[in-house]
Amino acid sequence: MGVIQIITPKSSVLAEKPLSRTKQVISAKDFAAKAHVPIQVYHNNVVVGYSKITAQNFAYESDTTTLFLRKIDMLWLYGKWNNLLLPGWNGYIERLSSNSMDFSTSRILFLPFIPQPASVYNTIYTTLLCALENAKRYGHDVTFDQPLYTEAREIVAAAP
Secondary structure (H helix, E strand, O other), X not given: OOOEEXXXXXXXXXXXXXXXXXXXXXXXXXXXXHOOOOOOOOOOOOOOHHHHOOOOOOOOOHHHHHHXXXXXXXXXXXXXXXXXXXXXXXXXXXXXXXXXXXXXXOEEEEOOOOOOOOOOHHHHHHHHHHXXXXXXXXXXXXXXXXXXXXXXXXXXXXOO
């Protein structure tokens, strides 16, 4: 499983140890030894985490729903409803923010690769432990993509 870390602003990235540039090709075995993440075994064979999560229906009323939408959202929705020639949502936001100078550049870092299938609980558990250690060290939030989030959420909910 491959994991990336996105840090904003880019300047907040703290280099732990500078990497020296090399002209020699490192063997895959040597590279794997340096970036090795030991697999942690998830001992809960019968995961019951979902049973601890409660879900509720939300009774949204039409006026309540509009409170969640910003004026800019409503303008785009009106334009689409009125068949105006507008780009898709991403293009619309990109166009609106093209003159904005208030932004931060992010830095994307590749974290050590875990040579296991992403859907295996041991892999997700190992990733959670690595992410927790990283979050404690740097004080940031951790997110997962949707398919892995559900399994990660189940593991966290099953924890004592």
